Amino acid sequence: MSAQDKLAGYASGFSSLDPQIIAENVTADYRLLDKNGAVVERNDLPQYIAELRKLGDEMQISDVMVDGDKAWCKWQIGEVIGAGLIRFSDNGVCQEQLFYS
Structure with missing residues (x-):
């Protein structure tokens, strides 16, 4: 799978808030750097997405x-x-830094 395919799969997973799809498109050492310095790793995605689902x-x-x-x-x-x-x-998405207020 190409890098563009991995990126598209990652975006699709976030669009639908599906932690399984996101996990399929990230590397083993994936890190999402959330607001206030919180770090979300691949294994943390189900819990993180559950929190996002409270917003929409x-x-x-x-x-x-x-x-x-x-x-x-x-x-x-x-x-x-x-x-x-x-x-x-x-190999997939390895890092994302989020910016929001």
């Missing part, structure tokens, strides 16, 4: 820009609007 049933992702092994996107779930900076490869 889906995440809307837009304004995606890709440059080499990095992607940037805007996202919204419920009333929360943010952005993410993502690093990825043929």
